[in-house]
Amino acid sequence: MNKNFFQSSIKDSLFTGLIALALFGPIVGLRTVAVNEALVVQPKWLVVGLIVLACTIGRFLINIYTFKKEQRRGEPSSISKIITNFLDTKGAQIALGAVIFSVIFPFMPFADRYWMDIAIMMMTYIMLGWGLNIVIGLAGLLDLGYVAFYAVGAYSYALFAIHFGWSFWICLPLAGLFAGLFGILLGFPVLRLRGDYLAIVTLAFGEMIRILLLNWYDLTKGPDGLTGIPRPSFFGLPFKRYPDEGVETFHTFFGLEYSPMQRIIFLYYLILILALITNFFTIKIRKLPVGRAWEALREDEIACKSLGVNPRNTKLTAFAVGAMFGGFAGSFFATRQAFISPESFTFIESAIIVAIVVLGGMGSQTGVVLSTIFLIGLIEVFRDFESYRMIAFGGAMVLIMVFRPKGILATRKPTITMRKEK
């Protein structure tokens, strides 16, 4: 039987080689070169041969290492499985470790301006992912226009701060509130929609908000964007080298040397705290009746109705809560950039956030963190390749979908257990 398996593996890999030859032969092997103003075909059979050889050997290795084990144990055994098992059993310790690491991160020796900026960006995506996780992961409503709430949060923060001069801590909840209201506004027309139809309408909603921001020139300055958004201050102490007369700054108050990093570190902790609030809120609300109703609605809406669960209110709260966190993240974005324009809120942002949630494993909080590090990290690592880095992004998505079709972390823990109650 073992010999049989060996033979079939060789057969299978030779067949793979044949496919590779058929594909790469014409694509890579035949190259047209201009010689003396005439096009000449220049064959590159050596390269083709190497590619085909690599494909064949690779397939053979996969065959004997992965598929063989599968046959033996009756279930797929791969590195990802080991990782998931590890994450399942040691989840709490890993989460704690991750939090501690993120708290001390700014004081690491390698944490220069570049790494801090990436960390802040990742943290923003993690927060957005956690916010959208409520809508997609828990309530099962595929929302492709999430960036609209991010935009509403950013613009309402900017407008309040510029026109009324209110401080960050007043504008932040207001921005969240506005985004939440927009969540309800979007929720009403899509109450009866599910799946693909819902996705299309939310996609359109996201575009509508962007186009509105682009064209409502009197309020939003259209494509010029809003400038001069106040920077956040540390409980009233601004981060400035040369403050206005009579204003104490952060570095003079604490008797420190001025450094632009102080503001960056403050921003980092700000988004860390906001993201952690989002996380703890989600973990908590999932265990409340409303959270269970969200998940039940994802599972079976008709069964929900038969049990007297109001599907309208349940959906609207999911949209509103998810949108509110999007709004919080938006106001952080506005205060960090000090400049916002509709450019920052295109569909690709929505798509990235949806990808983070889906690839992380619907409803999994840790999964969102992992997939953010994976996806956003890859984009950054491959920055030198310019626009080709999107290939890495796409490749990462394909890899996750192949090896973990339900997302990196697809296991779900019950919100309430009997054993504890006994």
Add this chain to the structure above:
Amino acid sequence: MRDNLLDVENLSMRFGGLLAIDDLSFSAKKDNITSIIGPNGAGKTTVFNCLTGFYKATSGSMFLNKDNKKLDLKKFSDFKVAQKAGVARTFQNIRLFPQMSVLENMMVAQHNKLMIASGFSILGLLNAPSFLKKEKEAVEISKYWLDIINLTNRADDNAGDLPYGDQRKLEIVRAMCINPHLLCLDEPAAGLNAKESAELNKLLLFIKNEKKTGILLIEHDMSVVMGISDHVVVLNYGKKIFEGTAKETKNSPEVIEAYLGTED
């Protein structure tokens, strides 16, 4: 008719050119099991869908006698029938929340009560003792029902992982968690073996006798229908063709004709 739990009068349901229910009237008494039987396509499930608000009946009326008050079921739309009138139902093709645990399924059924206890999530977020107490009570209620169907030791497993027969029973006790006045069961014995149907009979009699809940039952399994029904309504092509006790139904020539056809 004070002791009637449910009065259906001249109910009709039309889908375009098809009259699925044609001028149907029947009543169900309190603490009784009323079975609705009939060949496939007779309109049994449509009656349920009208009663539980999933369809809006074309004409006719349905009244539920709740605490000596007559409630017009037509006035309640979908989820409100369960929430306000206390009519619970199960489905022909089981509708559990498969990815959620058995206990969570039971907790979702107690959603409305818990939602108020959690102060629409605000008290719940603050871990208010009053909410925690109510939540504990809800778990106790779930445990009570799970003990009855012997599923307590699987309470933390996903509902979708249970064997078929257990899923059927779980769906019934989940419906009981909303504390219904009337329980509508759509083919609860479908796909069960003889032992499981016997257990189902016991469960339904327990609900009827101990919980004093009226049951409306659609069923093809005659061992269930004949064994536990107090009253049988037979439908064919949307019309009521017979009404009586189980024994009378068994011997009725109209019913035999509907099921087996006429002798030439």
